[in-house]
Amino acid sequence: MTTKLALHGGEPVRRTKLGYGHQYIDEADIQAVADVLKSDFLTCGPKVGELEQRLCTLTGAPYCTAVSNGTAALHAACLAAGIGPGDEVITAPITFAATANAVLYCGGTPVFADINPETYEIDPASVEARITEKTKAVIAVDFTGAPCDYGALRHICQTHGLVLIEDAAHSIGTSYRGMPVGSIADLTTFSFHPVKTITAGEGGAVLCKDPDLAQRVLMYARHGITRDQPMLQDQGNSNWYYEQQLLGYNFRMTDIQCALALSQLNKLDRFAARRRELVRRYDEELGKIPEIQIQKEYDGADTVRHLYILRLDFTRLSCDRREFYDAMQAENIGVNVHYIPVYWFPYYQSLGYRRGLCPNAEAYYESSLTLPLFYGMTGQDQADVIRAVKKLVEYYRK
Numbered sequence: 001m002t003t004k005l006a007l008h009g010g011e012p013v014r015r016t017k018l019g020y021g022h023q024y025i026d027e028a029d030i031q032a033v034a035d036v037l038k039s040d041f042l043t044c045g046p047k048v049g050e051l052e053q054r055l056c057t058l059t060g061a062p063y064c065t066a067v068s069n070g071t072a073a074l075h076a077a078c079l080a081a082g083i084g085p086g087d088e089v090i091t092a093p094i095t096f097a098a099t100a101n102a103v104l105y106c107g108g109t110p111v112f113a114d115i116n117p118e119t120y121e122i123d124p125a126s127v128e129a130r131i132t133e134k135t136k137a138v139i140a141v142d143f144t145g146a147p148c149d150y151g152a153l154r155h156i157c158q159t160h161g162l163v164l165i166e167d168a169a170h171s172i173g174t175s176y177r178g179m180p181v182g183s184i185a186d187l188t189t190f191s192f193h194p195v196k197t198i199t200a201g202e203g204g205a206v207l208c209k210d211p212d213l214a215q216r217v218l219m220y221a222r223h224g225i226t227r228d229q230p231m232l233q234d235q236g237n238s239n240w241y242y243e244q245q246l247l248g249y250n251f252r253m254t255d256i257q258c259a260l261a262l263s264q265l266n267k268l269d270r271f272a273a274r275r276r277e278l279v280r281r282y283d284e285e286l287g288k289i290p291e292i293q294i295q296k297e298y299d300g301a302d303t304v305r306h307l308y309i310l311r312l313d314f315t316r317l318s319c320d321r322r323e324f325y326d327a328m329q330a331e332n333i334g335v336n337v338h339y340i341p342v343y344w345f346p347y348y349q350s351l352g353y354r355r356g357l358c359p360n361a362e363a364y365y366e367s368s369l370t371l372p373l374f375y376g377m378t379g380q381d382q383a384d385v386i387r388a389v390k391k392l393v394e395y396y397r398k
């Protein structure tokens with residue numbers, strides 16, 4: 001027996017819309033922000049260094065620069081890696097556009113490698129196949145929070161002398177073979193946008209291991225200006241003296257944002273445990289359905305999932321992804337799609353990228369949906385999502 005879909009005028013599985021992600025803010029967060037507002041420094045104050053230090057402790061990376069958002073983090077990382085005109089940077093197409101845009105900001109050329117159809121992460125074999133003498137770096141994206149195949153990627157980058165950048169906007173708290181995200185790649189970038197695991201409203205960070213690379217990140221994120229005595233070219237001036245040594249940007253994160261991020265980090269363990277619990281239940285309940293593929297992870301992955309992806313086999317269903325999406329929305333489940341292959345966008349098409357470049361990524365895109373996953377969702381919320389998925393699959397099953 002199948003029940004009438006809300007799309008066709010039936011009763012939705014729930015009365016109110018459940019979003020796919022939502023920040024969790026408590027009184028401690030509010031107090032932390034209020035304390036900064038009453039202090040002497042709204043920006044360039046002590047909370048910035050405190051956050052940077054905390055992220056180093058969390059990840060095991062020796063250097064961290066807090067920046068204004070995850071996009072600025074990627075931009076600063078690419079600049080520090082020396083990306084410029086004529087350089088190619090290999091990255092994944094299933095990501096937020098900012099990953100590839102950061103390469104373009106520097107005048108470099110993004111080259112898209114295909115994904116593994118089971119993990120949805122960048123495929124090391126495809127990366128290797130796209131290396132040319134112009135390749136300078138690889139930006140791996142920890143899509144959904146799961147780590148990429150860093151055993152292979154690190155080996156490829158070492159062999160070919162490439163800088164490995166990890167876009168870890170989704171993966172704070174994740175580790176791979178015992179290495180926390182932040183200590184795996186040459187440069188790692190975080191985002192603290194409200195849909196991510198911890199938020200600062202807006203904010204981001206660049207972590208790195210090499211002191212020279214770290215210095216370059218810092219310079220590019222702070223106008224290219226230094227007042228650090230040993231770094232100055234013109235020595236012997238007084239305290240007021242500083243130098244601009246390269247063309248940098250203002251990528252500062254405010255103390256207000258840093259205080260919020262610090263307060264959120266106090267809850268990271270709780271956030272992570274709840275996300276793991278929700279993922280386990282989705283995997284258990286949905287993994288049994290033959291029309292559904294659940295995400296696989298590489299050996300050694302210990303993941304804090306940011307997104308939960310449902311991949312549907314539409315050859316076995318009498319609808320397409322669009323109808324399934326609309327039907328879920330009608331059931332009041334706020335599903336989403338992550339992501340449209342970046343090179344499909346009109347802007348990238350205008351640069352000469354063509355469809356067909358990454359067949360696995362394109363097939364993934366046509367068949368995937370993102371289910372709600374966030375700390376504040378209740379057991380009942382999740383039960384509603386699972387019920388809606390089952391209701392639809394039963395209805396559309398051929």
Ligand SMILES: *Cc1c(COP(=O)(O)O)cnc(C)c1O
Nearest residue numbers: 069070071096098169191192193
């Ligand atoms: C969110 C996100 C970014 C950009 O971060 P912002 O803080 O929004 O600038 C970059 N890459 C990925 C994979 C993201 O999800």
